[in-house]
Amino acid sequence: MNVVVLGGTGFLGRHVCRTLADAGAQVLQVSRTARSGPAPAPAGRITPVDHDLAGGGRPELARLLADADIVINTYGMAWSGTPEQMSEANSRWVGDLVDVMTELPRRPRLVQIGTVHEYGAIPVxxxxxxxxxxxxxxxxxxxKLLGTRRVLRAAADGLDATVLRITNACGPGTPRASLLGSVAHHLVDAAERHADGEPPEALRFPSLRAGRNFIDVRDAAEAALAASRAPRGVVTGRVVNIGGGRAAPVREAVARLVALSGVPIAVTEDEPDAAPVASKAEWQQVDISLAERLLGWRPRRDLDTSLHDQLTDLRRDAGQRERPDRCG
Structure with a gap:
């Protein structure tokens, strides 16, 4: 397969590129700074291409997609953006993408990455x-829901397209801006200070009462591979849930991350009644039986594995940054 991964240097995008390449695909890794990052692996199967998806025009996007068999769109704007920026990246730009794809002489398959946050409140x-x-x-x-609807309309008009609605991803490379990413960074920094005799600073949160359906980012990438390989028509025009085995209280995930780190650090949170509610979506769990039936996919990694590998990856990166350069 010739696969184009849009947003290919993001958290999920990097893992999708690696998973597809490991499976034998030739991958075009497209992002604004693809070539300035570390050398992709496996070498020879991933080609980084610098392209500003937000600012680039349709003709250049069409050129990038011309030889593709599969397009996987992991590009988008999450919590760090304004509502206007999120609307631009997650909705309007997706409309441009499907318009370009429907005009190609040879139409590739589109695997669009959606999110559990499209559902809103789910009964506990x-x-x-x-x-x-x-x-x-x-x-x-x-x-994101507007982007999903645009993809499904294009599928109804003949585009081979599907949407994977993914729950909260974690694992190696989890962004610092996320809750588990910020906790992991704090723990790795605290471990270094603790080794020097400095007591670790406690972690305090407004509330950790929400239930989240975590999924390892590598399992999510394998779902994208499965959707790429599915026979034509099996998932065309469908939304398919991709999530972990169960919803876990966020406080449980934070506690496991602390335990796995080995750092003797206190975790405190406000009383539930006193804590502000960030949204009405206090519980997020999805049924993944359709993914198993249509794609033959199930998650292979549990939460402990994801958190352990997240810490290991972060420690390795921290060690590489601190290693002095040597000459001669």
């Missing part, structure tokens, strides 16, 4: 199926 203790009416309660969820 239940798992959302794909036929659940989506009622997002955040600007991010609303913008």
């Amino acid at each position: 203790g239940t798992a959302a199926t794909e036929d659940r009416t989506a009622r997002p309660v955040t600007a991010y969820g609303r913008s």
